[in-house]
Amino acid sequence: MELFLEQLINGCAIGSLYAMFGLGFGIVFATLGILNAAHGSYASWAAIAALAAVEQLKLPFIVALPIGVVAGGMLAVLVDQIAFQPLRRRGSEMLGALITSIAFWIILDNLAGTATGQQSLSFPRGSYPGTMFRLGDIPLPAMQVITIAAMLIVTVSLHLLIRHSRFGAAMRAVGWNQTAAALGGVNPRHVVIITAFIAGATSGLAGVLGGITTQNVSFLLGEGLLLKGFAAVVVGGYDDVRGTAIAGVGLGILEVMTSQYLSSGLRDGITYALLLSFLLLRPRGLFGSAGFSRA
Amino acid sequence: MQALGDFWRAYQSTVAFAIVNAFFALSTYAVLSAGILSFATVTYAAMGGFVGARLVLQSGLDPMLLLPAAAGAGALLAYIVALIFLRLESHWMALASLALILITRVVVINVPSVTGGVNGLSLPVKLPLFVLAILLAVAIAVFYRLSVSWFGIASRAVREDPAVASSIGIAPRRIQTIAFVISGAVGGLGGMLLALVLQFLSPDTYFVNIAFTMIAAVVLGGSYHWIGAIIGAAVFTALPVIAQAIVPHFQEVANGIVLLLIMIFLPRGLIDPRAIRLRRAAHGASADAARGAARIVEGKP
Numbered sequence: 350m351e352l353f354l355e356q357l358i359n360g361c362a363i364g365s366l367y368a369m370f371g372l373g374f375g376i377v378f379a380t381l382g383i384l385n386a387a388h389g390s391y392a393s394w395a396a397i398a399a400l401a402a403v404e405q406l407k408l409p410f411i412v413a414l415p416i417g418v419v420a421g422g423m424l425a426v427l428v429d430q431i432a433f434q435p436l437r438r439r440g441s442e443m444l445g446a447l448i449t450s451i452a453f454w455i456i457l458d459n460l461a462g463t464a465t466g467q468q469s470l471s472f473p474r475g476s477y478p479g480t481m482f483r484l485g486d487i488p489l490p491a492m493q494v495i496t497i498a499a500m501l502i503v504t505v506s507l508h509l510l511i512r513h514s515r516f517g518a519a520m521r522a523v524g525w526n527q528t529a530a531a532l533g534g535v536n537p538r539h540v541v542i543i544t545a546f547i548a549g550a551t552s553g554l555a556g557v558l559g560g561i562t563t564q565n566v567s568f569l570l571g572e573g574l575l576l577k578g579f580a581a582v583v584v585g586g587y588d589d590v591r592g593t594a595i596a597g598v599g600l601g602i603l604e605v606m607t608s609q610y611l612s613s614g615l616r617d618g619i620t621y622a623l624l625l626s627f628l629l630l631r632p633r634g635l636f637g638s639a640g641f642s643r644a
Numbered sequence: 645m646q647a648l649g650d651f652w653r654a655y656q657s658t659v660a661f662a663i664v665n666a667f668f669a670l671s672t673y674a675v676l677s678a679g680i681l682s683f684a685t686v687t688y689a690a691m692g693g694f695v696g697a698r699l700v701l702q703s704g705l706d707p708m709l710l711l712p713a714a715a716g717a718g719a720l721l722a723y724i725v726a727l728i729f730l731r732l733e734s735h736w737m738a739l740a741s742l743a744l745i746l747i748t749r750v751v752v753i754n755v756p757s758v759t760g761g762v763n764g765l766s767l768p769v770k771l772p773l774f775v776l777a778i779l780l781a782v783a784i785a786v787f788y789r790l791s792v793s794w795f796g797i798a799s800r801a802v803r804e805d806p807a808v809a810s811s812i813g814i815a816p817r818r819i820q821t822i823a824f825v826i827s828g829a830v831g832g833l834g835g836m837l838l839a840l841v842l843q844f845l846s847p848d849t850y851f852v853n854i855a856f857t858m859i860a861a862v863v864l865g866g867s868y869h870w871i872g873a874i875i876g877a878a879v880f881t882a883l884p885v886i887a888q889a890i891v892p893h894f895q896e897v898a899n900g901i902v903l904l905l906i907m908i909f910l911p912r913g914l915i916d917p918r919a920i921r922l923r924r925a926a927h928g929a930s931a932d933a934a935r936g937a938a939r940i941v942e943g944k945p
Contacts, residue, residue: 384739386856435908443735444681448863449907451856455900463893572852576746583739618750621743628740629728 355487356605362493364601365500366559368594370578371585372507373425373552379588380524380544384443386450387428389575390457391549392556395421396566397464399557403476410477414557421553422546428453429545437527437541461568469567477561496558503551504594510547511590520544552578580624586637596635655885656773660841662881663776667834668858669865669873670783671827676867677796678823679803679816680734683855684725684741685831687748688718690850692832693839694752694759697767707769707840711779711833718832719825726824730817745855752847764846771840779837780874783830787870790826799823857899864906866913875915 374388399417402408408416432449439445478491511517519540522530527537555574560566577600585596600620608616627634671685692714699710725744729737752759759765790796798819801809806816839845857880865876880899887898906913 384735432904432907436911439911444863445907445911447681447738448860449904451860452900452903452907454856455860455903456897459894459896459900576852579739580743614754615750618747618754621746621750625740625743625747628736628743629732632732632736 351486352609354484356609357602358484358487358489358493360602360605361598362496362562362601363605364598365496366555366562366574366597367577367581367601368597369500369503369555369558370552370574371581371593371597372503372590373548373550373555374575374578375582375585375587375590375593376507376511376520376544376548376551378582380520381429381433381541382443382524383433383446383450386447386575387432387453387457388425388450388548388552388578389571389573390454390461390568391421391424391428391571392552392559392574393461393566393568393571394424394457395553395556396560396570397461400470400472400560400566403472413476414554417557418550418553421556422550424457425545425549425552426542428457429541434541458568458571461571465567469565469569471564471566472561492558492562496562499554499558500594500598503554504590507547507551508590516540516543577620580620582634583624583632584627584634586634588638589634589636592634592636657841658881658885660773660776662878663780664834664838664841665858665861665877665881666780666874667783667830667837668854669861669877670787670870671831671834672858672862673867673870673873674787674827674830675820675823676862677803677870678799678820679806680820680823681738681859682729682741682824682827683738683859684722684729684744685827685834685858686745686850686852686855687725687741688722688828688831689835689838689854690748690752691721691835692718693835693845693850694765695832696836697765697839697845698758700767700769701765707771707836708775711836714836715829715833718835719829722824722828722831723821725828726821730820730824742852742855745850745852749847749851752850759847760845762847764844764849767839767843767845769840770843771837776837776841779833784870784874791870795819795822860899860903863913864903866915866917868912869915869917872913872915876913879914 370388370392373391374385377383377385377388395417398420399413402413402416403410428450432453433446436445436449478495480491482489482491482494509517511520519530519535522533522535523537523540523544530540531537552574555578556570559574560570563570578597581597581600582593584600585592585594587593600623603619603623604616607619668685668689671688672682675682695717696707696710696714699705699713700707703710725741729740732740753762755761756763798809798814801812801814802816802819809819810816835850838849842849858877861876861880862873863876864879865874866872879902883898883902884895887895891898910916912919
């Protein structure tokens, strides 16, 4: 029983990483209509920036974490303005944005590989909170508590922002139709930049926390998060923040349980099988709204 | 002469990889020309590669005899994929094909009897370069003939607008299924060629990297003509090798930068039949205007 609870908490922690990354990825997909293949590299670079802050500048965790998050956000804005803005002006569709994001994925991942010397680095012990709490008989690392708490805070804040604030209404308006939003008094340029920053920062947060907990700071971190976060977005429904969060945590728990009770080789398989099934049977996800298109 | 020989020996493997990548790019182009973005070429390649490698290892036959088996396996898998995936909308299908690649890797790891599992499969059989070149020439002939046939025109119609195409009597589903089967055959063949060139297969051989670079190659070269796929694959393979001489450690980044520049400035790719046609028409029009002006000057009617 204790093993089950311990693995449940592990699953929640890993799932929180997937959920947070999925939130950032989903915001870009839902509001800007772009399937961003480079999103994973924002997470990788946020982790690298935080690691550099800890190792080179000797900053404490509480300062290095925001540095990583802001780095992720700024990188997202940079990529958006260089890559997607020229396409937006031309009015091209999803394929063009996807290919351009692939171009940036190639560039950023290879630069990240060079930055980490083609290996996977880890945060030095003591640079992050390492206290071990106890829930009865179950050990509870501080980082897991931080990760799950961060996911809850981010999810609630984003939900309030998108559904219950003026800026959120502006985001949704721009996602629906930029010209109509402009006619309604919204500055699409500002909204797009701020949305990109929020998306990059959220994924950056997932990247920093993921880099610490999985002891793996490299371009592979971002790629792994991208695939799982993408699954969370599809299964949960890409236009509902709560759906993505629930799906992300659910996938994390499923993965850990599959690895524990079935076979570790099938661990990724269960996520991807769910992803494919949802795409084939219910593309809008568990909580998404049904889209409609006019002929 | 000696320098030429050394040059050839050094870049022989680059040419071999360029030809293999051309097969993958052609496979992606085959479905893109019917209006579908699909990453499933990687799955067909994995099928062809592992089936072909297993057959070579177990039967000891000449790999050239087993190439059709790889192509056939790929085509069969593509037909099944087409049956399931074609009911989806276009952007869900692209994502579903991405999910298919992810699942392929999990399957590859979990069937070690066929694929060697996590440790991979070693294939100590080689294929001479001229065979690769001959196969590419055959593929070029096939794609050329397809592009000037009824099927080529029908695919262009379906790509432009499936609703209009079906209203003039072309069944989009049928054209797209045929396109999938062609893509599967070419992809399966390419997969086996990759296995013979690398001489070692691991679960990561047929994964997301190939998927992204192959779609990028098609778009870079020009997604509106089959020769664009081949040129894009050649550029994508040769560019890092050239860049290595100029900026070592950053050679892969060169691919990304070139792709980015093409997407911003030449979104229809390097080989764009429409731009060529427009330019030819403009020259023809200005030549006609010049001829007309000359006649007026000479006083002819």
